[in-house]
Amino acid sequence: MTTVANNSGKKLLAIIRHSPYGDSLARTSIETALAASAFDQAVCLLFLGDGVLQLMPDQEPGALGSRNLGRLLASLPLYDIESVYVDAQAVSRYQVKLENTPVSAVPLQPPEMVELLREHDLLLGF
Amino acid sequence: MILHTLNASPASAAFAECLRLLAPGDALLLLGDGVYCALAGTTARAQLDAAGAELYVLHDDVAAAGILGQTAGTSTVDIDGFVALTERFARQLAWY
Numbered sequence: 273m274t275t276v277a278n279n280s281g282k283k284l285l286a287i288i289r290h291s292p293y294g295d296s297l298a299r300t301s302i303e304t305a306l307a308a309s310a311f312d313q314a315v316c317l318l319f320l321g322d323g324v325l326q327l328m329p330d331q332e333p334g335a336l337g338s339r340n341l342g343r344l345l346a347s348l349p350l351y352d353i354e355s356v357y358v359d360a361q362a363v364s365r366y367q368v369k370l371e372n373t374p375v376s377a378v379p380l381q382p383p384e385m386v387e388l389l390r391e392h393d394l395l396l397g398f
Numbered sequence: 399m400i401l402h403t404l405n406a407s408p409a410s411a412a413f414a415e416c417l418r419l420l421a422p423g424d425a426l427l428l429l430g431d432g433v434y435c436a437l438a439g440t441t442a443r444a445q446l447d448a449a450g451a452e453l454y455v456l457h458d459d460v461a462a463a464g465i466l467g468q469t470a471g472t473s474t475v476d477i478d479g480f481v482a483l484t485e486r487f488a489r490q491l492a493w494y
Contacts, residue, residue: 287491289415321411389419389489389491395489397491397493
């Protein structure tokens with residue numbers, strides 16, 4: 273069996289700021305998070321600004337020829353990504369219903385988001 | 399403490415989101431179109447000053463923008479200065 277080096281216990285926070293189907297960054301951000309988690313890195317996600325649009329339920333991008341990002345998000349707990357946070361102001365701006373999101377997310381105010389950034393060793397902005 | 403880099407203009411979502419997460423003790427390096435956020439006398443600049451973070455601008459981008467005389471109150475760095483900042487701050491976050 274191959275031994276995979278545990279990445280020295282560093283905590284990674286992916287900060288996801290783009291809507292799901294406007295460009296490829298949304299998908300890239302989630303895939304990066306999944307890859308990091310697969311290598312036993314502790315991964316948390318923060319959906320910020322337009323990134324909260326990825327949490328809309330009932331996404332149907334089939335006609336665009338895109339894979340369903342909402343469905344990918346629903347699989348996050350299977351990949352040991354348990355901590356998902358979301359920008360409370362953007363949730364309010366876009367009227368996102370947190371009880372219906374593909375993955376459950378904890379809303380944070382700006383001071384709490386600043387704290388979250390400080391608790392992580394690696395910050396990846398998408 | 400975090401070194402933020404911003405390379406988007408004051409009208410961008412990246413600017414607004416960076417501003418919300420910028421905290422006292424952090425540093426912000428403005429590069430590319432981000433240098434326009436350093437323009438003295440603008441609303442964007444006043445908002446950055448109020449955040450209480452150290453403000454840096456990348457010299458070559460400020461020169462290209464033609465605003466070398468209009469970023470008073472920020473520190474101008476070259477690429478070596480950028481590298482020095484990355485050495486001073488353990489964590490870096492890119493806004494673009």
